[in-house]
Amino acid sequence: MPELLTADRIDEIGALGLKSPDPAAFVAELVGAVDEGRVADPDDTGYALLVAADILEQAGDLADALALATRAIAEQPDDNAYARAVRGGLLLRLGRSDEGTAELTALRPLLETDPAATYLIDELAESGRADTALEWLTGALDAILERTRAQQHESEDAQDEAAAMIYGLAQRRHDLREEQGLPHDEYDNLADRLRAASTHALDAVDDGPATLLFWPQAEFDALLARWPTLVDNYPPTWDEHRTQSERALVDASQMGGTDLGVVVGTVADLAAFAERTGNDPTSEETLDEYADSLDEAGVTAWPPGRNDTCWCGSGAKYKKCCLPRSRG
Template sequence: MPTSELLTADRIDEIDALGSTSPDPAALVAELVGAVDEGRVADPDDTGYALLVAADILVQAGDLADALALTTRAIAEQPEDDAYARSMRGGLLLRLGREDEGMAELTVLRPLLETDPDATYLIDDLAEAGHTETALEWLTGALDAIMERTRTEQHESEDAQDEAAAMIYGLAQRRHDLREEMGLPHDDYDNLADRLLAASNHALDALDDGPATLLFWPRAEFDALLVRWPALIDSYPATWDEHRAQIERALAEASGLGGADLGVVAGSVAGLAAFAEREGSDPTDEETHDEYADSLTGPDLRSWPPGRNDACWCGSGAKYKKCCLPRSRG
């Protein structure tokens, strides 16, 4: 049925979370594509996102050809921010038997593995297309390049060194996982991955930046928190989106410093009020918030990071790769 309703980012997230589990995935694809065709995307910057979500639903349904068409269109709509979309397109071309085109698309993006911590989507697309040996070769090459760079560029800034360390950690772990899936024996990089993982289990004890588990307020609770205690307005970002972006960046930074067993605990206004009353403490005091976070366990605890295709930790229902993962780059 025709509609004039705008397609918001929240609605795209909701559709992404439903995906092929919806009783009518075709209707979701039609809603997304229809909004793009009719210029009803609330934020034009979300046009490519809407098309990629539609493409992903088609992939889950096994319709690779139509998914490829939508992915190609997403690239044309927003060519300035297309690395993820081009990787997805390359993977689809491979899965459709168009080997030369697919590898050409992905090979152009290969250097990102040496500079962008999130570029392991290239490895995912190669592996999903059955090109695990190529994926392993690319991971090894990226590790070789970064390791060589750290040896030869002795005067890099501290931030650059931290970024290189984080990338070595992430690439080594992804490579180690892939080799285990392939049944390959340990090599030097596998041993490095094991050592880094073991070291990271103790790394946060040496950090002064805070606990491994951060206090996070779900959307409704975040709004209610600032209404209940206006004094907290200066202690938190202006919006919930900024709050979850701040949490994502803090976790990414802790991970880059070697932190493991990271996560968030979801707070509630009622829970904080009850805790403060029980402890005789000020609910607007930072120490009270830290102690309240320490008291939360069980269903309130959410491990970080989730898998790229798992539901995001923030509770939006969207996949992590489409929701808070990109916020760590903000």
């Protein structure tokens, strides 16, 4: 029986395909699994096609990448904003300016409601339209700030959401303007103030440490096999573990956390630490102390750049691996 294509395998293929001088076989494996209905989780069908599209794009085959992005939209029409953004960016890079601009413009309102929608800005910037990207970021900030002033009696949750949106958009705009060599303006000053004010924000977060303990796939499986009671502390699969980790980091960031990072644990190290300290390796206190003990050994900064290798160790680019997981 043909093997099912899991999310982990999709990520692995994406990483291998991006590095390969001959990526056709990796694209064929992804598309073949979709054609034959062998994607383990049907919700990953569009993702598999987008990873294949990314491999082709990096190889310079923009036309076939566009075809796969278009198919990803058709395969999952109810959850296609990201795929439509990818399609819009590819249209721009293929010189089909009117079509690409229309595709992205239709999604532009998401910048005012969805914290993850800065993928629209990525597509514009990667297509040489940084001026438009900055215009959209400025417009979104204007709209959210005006809405906040007009609705001062909103719930605390709504106010927190608006604050997180303002923080994220201001930082993205600030970074893009820096890349363009532009002088500071009022929103840049706001971004600086917000960043400075958030330095100690994590002190107020009960479950949001600045450094998160993460288990690579083999270590995660070994962890639950050695100490089965840890199923109460962790989700049942590694894919869910990294998804939860990404979302926890996103939540901490949106609450103003800075200098966030990930430390990688191993079963052997945890066992040795517990024996050395005389603690129970399955207790939350021991796990926290173990994570603290790893800080000096090396912290992977989070988030990585959108085109950098993902923090989870899959080898895929962040924007194609764990970044989309925070949108679920």
